[in-house]
Amino acid sequence: MNILEQDRIENINNLMISEFSKTLEMFALNKTEAQLFVTLFLNDEPMTLDDMKDVLGKSKTSMSNSVRTLLDYNLVERVFKKGARKDLYQAKKDLYQKFMKTYVKRWLEAIDRQIHSLKSIEDELKTMDSKHENIGHKIKEAIKFHQSLEEVFHQINRYDQ
Template identity: 45%
Template sequence: MNEQQNENITNKIILEFGKTIEMFDLTPLEARLFAFLYLNEKALTLDEMSEALGKSKTSMSTSVRSLVDFNLVTRVWKKGVRKDLYQANFQLFKSFMPTYINKWIDATNHQLGSLEEIKGKLKQDNYEDNKELTIIKKRLNKIIDFHLEVEKSFRDMKKD
């Protein structure tokens, strides 16, 4: 009974943690695999991962390769073991955040540039008599301020 209870709890954690990990642009399988590896104390082979998650060895190989590329999983060597072993990197925040903070900063800067371009066009053209457009211009300024605040927040996170 204890083993079944442990397995149920582990599966719930993998499911819920996997949902969080998916938010970092990982596929559901990659997210579940990372969560599974993170919960395991020892490095595992593709066969062990395949059996545990009920997926093919090929899909495990593809997913592990992706996780290695994201620096979330490391291939490890163990004396006497001929198969490749993989283990999750355990510093979660350091593994995930730098990449995604940079993505947010880049996306915010891109959007900010586009919004500033629209603002410049509105200044260039004479729309002063258009009351509706005056309201839109005020809202555009608030949208630009929002983007500046988002960018500042992510830059501050990057410093920490």
């Protein structure tokens, strides 16, 4: 492969990382986490933190933090390679299912927190004068909205299993 072709391949690879990571950012990954996941996804071989920092031009600390987040979300895995002295990581297979499970789980957790918070506000309002009925009505609407979202995400979760 000549130098011009290598440059074109590297440019295509960089464009792929840039564009694909934009989609992943919609799943609440930050830019570095999304770029790192795409890099691991595109790479056929597991990578060390040093490999990652060299490819993305970021610090090793940034790569370590991003890998930790991706591990927490079950999107990457640590792999064993005989003779390797450093930890190696690779993107997990079943890309769609992994992202949907992670995304749905995070939404359900956030919705649950919001419903509990709104119900606490509603309980506080009940201890006050009845002249705040309009606020009470709005809180009920907000709770109903969140419960509807929760129902939709539970249906998505059942569908993906």
